[in-house]
Amino acid sequence: MKNVVLLGPPGAGKGTIAARVAQKAGLLHLSTGDLLRDEVARGTELGKRVQGIMARGELVPDELVLALVRERADGRRGVLLDGFPRTLAQAEGLAQFLPLDAVVYLAVGKDEVVRRLGSRRVCSSCGAVYNLLTQPPKESGRCDRCGGALVQRPDDAPEVVARRYEVYERDSRPLVDHYRRLGLLRTVDAARDPEAVAADVLKVLGS
Numbered sequence: 790m791k792n793v794v795l796l797g798p799p800g801a802g803k804g805t806i807a808a809r810v811a812q813k814a815g816l817l818h819l820s821t822g823d824l825l826r827d828e829v830a831r832g833t834e835l836g837k838r839v840q841g842i843m844a845r846g847e848l849v850p851d852e853l854v855l856a857l858v859r860e861r862a863d864g865r866r867g868v869l870l871d872g873f874p875r876t877l878a879q880a881e882g883l884a885q886f887l888p889l890d891a892v893v894y895l896a897v898g899k900d901e902v903v904r905r906l907g908s909r910r911v912c913s914s915c916g917a918v919y920n921l922l923t924q925p926p927k928e929s930g931r932c933d934r935c936g937g938a939l940v941q942r943p944d945d946a947p948e949v950v951a952r953r954y955e956v957y958e959r960d961s962r963p964l965v966d967h968y969r970r971l972g973l974l975r976t977v978d979a980a981r982d983p984e985a986v987a988a989d990v991l992k993v994l995g996s
């Protein structure tokens with residue numbers, strides 16, 4: 790069993806790939822975003838702190854996320870981390886209790902990300918999410934569930950997506966370089982359908 794970190798820009802399909810790989814390889818999938826939301830939903834002590842922090846529009850501090858990951862990983866082998874670490878400081882904190890076997894970078898170009906996320910639509914009434922490329926509604930511009938009008942989130946506008954991609958590239962570079970120096974980095978071409986990408990990740994992990 791291996792401890793693995795999955796990295797990649799927004800639109801690389803990290804969540805989908807992580808879920809698929811974790812299931813096939815028998816790894817525990819830890820998405821820090823989901824873990825934090827879960828703590829908030831369950832109203833735990835940590836959840837209450839997180840809620841306050843987010844309500845103030847602040848970033849959840851590293852120690853808190855690290856404590857959460859540590860508790861959930863619980864010393865076991867075979868953890869797949871998705872969405873964490875994001876910074877060098879977090880990577881160093883993680884290394885204190887979770888030895889990594891591989892870091893997989895899902896590589897996808899800016900144009901492809903703009904195409905993917907730019908095709909996302911949400912229902913203005915019920916919030917259902919569609920993708921004109923991969924999951925289109927039955928009737929153009931209308932929600933299958935409630936008939937509401939489908940709209941594009943401001944976050945998914947092409948220029949905003951391009952900017953988010955550039956910011957990710959810039960901010961994640963020190964982390965990627967760090968893992969490359971440690972000899973842990975594996976790059977997988979993520980500009981294909983999720984099934985093919987997941988198969989490649991499994992191959993790279995040797996499982």
Ligand SMILES: [Zn+2]
Pocket residue numbers: 912913914915916917932933934935936937
């Ligand atoms: Zn709807």
